[in-house]
Amino acid sequence: MLSDLALEAGASPVAHSGSADALGARSAAAECGRLYPARIADGWRDATGALVRIRPIAAADAELIRVFVHSLSVETRYLRFMAAVKQLSPQLIDRLTRLDHRRDAALIAITDDAGEDRVVGVARYALNADGRSCEFAIIVAEDWQGRGLGRHLLTLLVETAVARGLERMDGEVLAVNRTMLAFVRALGFGVSASADPATRRVHLGLDRRPAFA
Ligand SMILES: CC(C)(COP(=O)(O)OP(=O)(O)OC[C@H]1O[C@@H](n2cnc3c(N)ncnc32)[C@H](O)[C@@H]1OP(=O)(O)O)[C@@H](O)C(=O)NCCC(=O)NCCS
Secondary structure (H helix, E strand, O other): OOOHHHHHOOOOOOOOOOHHHHOOHHHHHHHHHOOOOHHHHHOEEOOOOOEEEEEEOOHHHHHHHHHHHHHOOHHHHHHHHOOOOOOOOHHHHHHHHOOOOOOOEEEEEEEEEOOEEEEEEEEEEEEOOOOOEEEEEEEEOHHHOOOOHHHHHHHHHHHHHHHOOOOEEEEEEEOOOHHHHHHHHHOOOEEEEOOOOOEEEEEEEOOOOOOOO
């Protein structure tokens, strides 16, 4: 899993170009859209027909992300960030929303909740220093888990990485996170030991079409 708390501490090698600032918001969104599979714009519906809109994350999503993370249970926050975090600092939220989409990728899933936008999932990856592999993370709101949204988001993320010519997608998952380990196994990832006995490395070769696409 992408270690966002390490990232906050400045340990990430990921570049921060600020290109989205330089472009107008509209042209940035248009440029951004071209970097992702077109079918993202179709959104996704669960078995009841409830619509989820999906698009690349943007700096303007900072408040939505703050509310989303704050709404999660202590356990879910721990599983996602691998640390006991109550809320994210403004600096980390900025890093998670203001991406260089030519290098990294992040998709945000949004529903309509009584006329208000509500985040129900985020899937992201950061390009590794080798330029050929990436480190991913995913989260789905508790009341949306088990409905297929995670599968759809991760499928879109894998398609994005494949389209950009990446060779491998990696992640780090807490060993106690049985749900995530079952989830990635179901989607074709391998699971192996990590240097830290509290975590597992998960990995997917992208040189073939993923079985779940
Ligand atoms: C892991 C997570 C992203 C899965 O998302 P989700 O939307 O609930 O998953 P889906 O409904 O798309 O499930 C896809 C497949 O994963 C497997 N799966 C999902 N939840 C499972 C569970 N609790 N137990 C066993 N298998 C499970 C199943 O094979 C499922 O396919 P099926 O429904 O056809 O059986 C979600 O549980 C989550 O956000 N967890 C908390 C945050 C976290 O741990 N993130 C990982 C750190 S990077």
